[in-house]
Amino acid sequence: MPQRDRHAVSPVIVGCGYVGSEVARLLQAEGHDVSAVARTSASLEVLAGLGISTFQADLDAPAGGESPALRLAGRQVFYFVPPPGEGREDWRLRAWLRFRETDRPRRVVYISTTGVYGDCSGDWVAEDRPVKPRADRAWRRWDAEQALSSWSEASGVEVVILRVAGIYGPRRLPLARIRSGEPIVRRDEAPYTNRIHVDDLSALSVAAMRHGLSGRVYHACDGRPGNMTDYFHRVADAAGLPRLPEIPLAEAEGRLSLGLLSYLRESRRLSNRRAREELGVTFRFPNLDAGLADCLPRSGGWDAISRSASR
Numbered sequence: 001m002p003q004r005d006r007h008a009v010s011p012v013i014v015g016c017g018y019v020g021s022e023v024a025r026l027l028q029a030e031g032h033d034v035s036a037v038a039r040t041s042a043s044l045e046v047l048a049g050l051g052i053s054t055f056q057a058d059l060d061a062p063a064g065g066e067s068p069a070l071r072l073a074g075r076q077v078f079y080f081v082p083p084p085g086e087g088r089e090d091w092r093l094r095a096w097l098r099f100r101e102t103d104r105p106r107r108v109v110y111i112s113t114t115g116v117y118g119d120c121s122g123d124w125v126a127e128d129r130p131v132k133p134r135a136d137r138a139w140r141r142w143d144a145e146q147a148l149s150s151w152s153e154a155s156g157v158e159v160v161i162l163r164v165a166g167i168y169g170p171r172r173l174p175l176a177r178i179r180s181g182e183p184i185v186r187r188d189e190a191p192y193t194n195r196i197h198v199d200d201l202s203a204l205s206v207a208a209m210r211h212g213l214s215g216r217v218y219h220a221c222d223g224r225p226g227n228m229t230d231y232f233h234r235v236a237d238a239a240g241l242p243r244l245p246e247i248p249l250a251e252a253e254g255r256l257s258l259g260l261l262s263y264l265r266e267s268r269r270l271s272n273r274r275a276r277e278e279l280g281v282t283f284r285f286p287n288l289d290a291g292l293a294d295c296l297p298r299s300g301g302w303d304a305i306s307r308s309a310s311r
Contacts, residue, residue, distance in 0.1 A: 010035045011209070012072060012105070014057075014096075015081030016047055018172060019111065022202040023078055024052050037070065059092050076209050077105040088139035090147065097151045107158040109208045110148055112141045114163045114194060114219065120268035122192050127163070127217045127274055135262045145217075152215065160212035162204060165221035165270060169198030170295050178236045178244060183256070189249040190229040191267030194221040197285035197294065207279040218275040224287045225269035231288070238292045 011027055013020040016036035024034045028051065035053040038044050044054045055070040059081060083090035115138035116131040133139045145161055152159040184190070196204075204220050212218060229246065236243045252261060275281060285291035 010053065011076045011078065012037065012070075013078045013080060015079065016043070016052070017080065018169075019167065019198060019201055019205070020078065020080045021047070021050065021052075022198055023205050024050065026202050026206055028052075035070070059096055072100065072103050072105045075105050077108045078205060078209070079108055079110050083137075083140040083144060086136070088136055088143060090140045090144040093144045094147050097147060100151075100155075100157075104155055104157050107160070107209060107214070108148065108152075109160050109162065109205055109212070110144065111205070111220075112145050112161050112163045112217075113138060114165050114221065114268070114270055115266070116142045116145070116163065117268055119266040122267045122269060124269045124271055125219075126271050127219060134266065149215065158214035160208045160214065161217045162201075162208055162220045163217060164201060165194035165196050165219070167198055167201060168195055168291060168295075172198065173235050173239075173292075173295060174232060175235070175239060175241070178232060178239070178241050181242075182244065183247040184229050184232050184244045185249050185252050185256070185264055186246040187227060187229040187233075190227050191264055192225045192269050193228045193231060193263070194225045194268070194270045195231070195288060195291070196221050197283075197291040199294075200281070200283045200285055203284070204275060204279060204281050207275075207281045211279050213278070216278075218279065219270050219272050220275065221270045221272050222283055222286055222288075222291075223270070223272040223276075226288060228263065234288060234292065238295075 010033040012035045013024055014037040016024060016038050020036065024036060024047075027034045033053065035055065036047050037055050037057045038047060039056070039058050041056070044056055047054045057070070079093070079096075081092060081096070084092055115135060116133050117125055117129055118132035118134040118138065120129070131142055133142050148159045148161070151157065200222065201220050204218070208218060233243045247255060249264070252264060256264070285294060
C-alpha cells in the first residue's frame with residue numbers, strides 16, 4: 001500500500017515568526033507534522049532546527065515565490081504574514097488569495113488587529129461593534145479581513161478571524177524603550193490598552209482552527225484591559241528598571257514617536273467572552289501579573305527580552 005505524503009495532511013503556517021513558531025510547538029506536542037512558509041534563509045534554518053518542514057516564499061515576488069513542492073489544497077492554514085508597511089490595502093494578502101484559485105486550503109485562520117475599531121472612548125467592545133479604523137495599519141488589516149471574507153464566500157474556504165490585542169511574552173517586552181528613558185504620557189491621561197500573552201494567543205489560534213465558526217470574528221485578549229502607562233511601569237518594576245518619567249498629554253506632540261502618539265489617540269476595553277465560550281479556551285495568563293511572572297524564567301534573563309507590540 002503506498003504511503004501517504006505526510007506533508008499533504010500537516011497544518012501549514014504561512015509567515016512563521018514569533019507567534020507562528022509557538023503555534024508550531026503546540027501542534028508538534030500533539031503529534032502533528034507542521035509545515036511552515038518563511039521568506040529568509042535565516043528563518044528557514046531556525047524553523048528547520050525546531051523540526052518544522054520548511055518552504056521558502058517571498059510573497060511579494062511574482063506568483064508569490066512559492067515552492068512548487070508546497071500544496072495547500074484541503075489543508076489547514078494559519079496565515080500570519082504581516083501586511084505591507086504603507087498604504088491602506090493589504091495587496092500582499094490579496095495577491096496570495098489570487099494564487100489560491102486552484103490550490104484552495106480547507107480552512108484559514110487569520111490574525112488581524114483590534115485596532116480596526118479605532119477610538120472607542122474607553123467603552124467595552126464586543127465583536128459586533130462596527131469597525132472604524134483610523135490608523136493606516138488598522139485599515140490594512142481591515143482590508144485583509146474584507147478580502148478574506150469575500151474570498152471565503154466565493155470559494156467556500158472556511159475563514160476564522162482573530163482580532164488580536166498587544167502581544168507580549170518572553171523576548172517581547174518594551175525594555176529597550178524603558179531603558180531609553182523617553183517619557184510616557186501621564187497615567188491619568190493614558191488610554192486603555194489590551195494585551196495577550198503569546199502562549200494564550202497560540203492556544204487561541206489552534207482552538208480557532210478547530211472550533212471557530214467560519215466567518216466568525218474572535219477577540220484575542222486576556223479580558224483585563226489596563227492603562228498604557230501602567231503597563232510600562234509594571235514591566236519596569238518587574239525588570240528592576242527605573243520607571244519612565246510622565247508628561248502631560250498636551251506635551252506629547254513632538255516628544256513622543258508618531259507610532260506611540262497614534263496609540264494614545266485610541267482607547268477601548270475588549271471583551272474575550274466569545275472566545276472563551278465558543279472556543280473553549282482557558283487562559284494560562286488571565287492578567288498581566290501572571291504573564292510577567294512567566295517571562296523572566298523562560299527568557300533566561302531580562303536582557304534577552306526585546307520590545308513588545310502595543311495594539
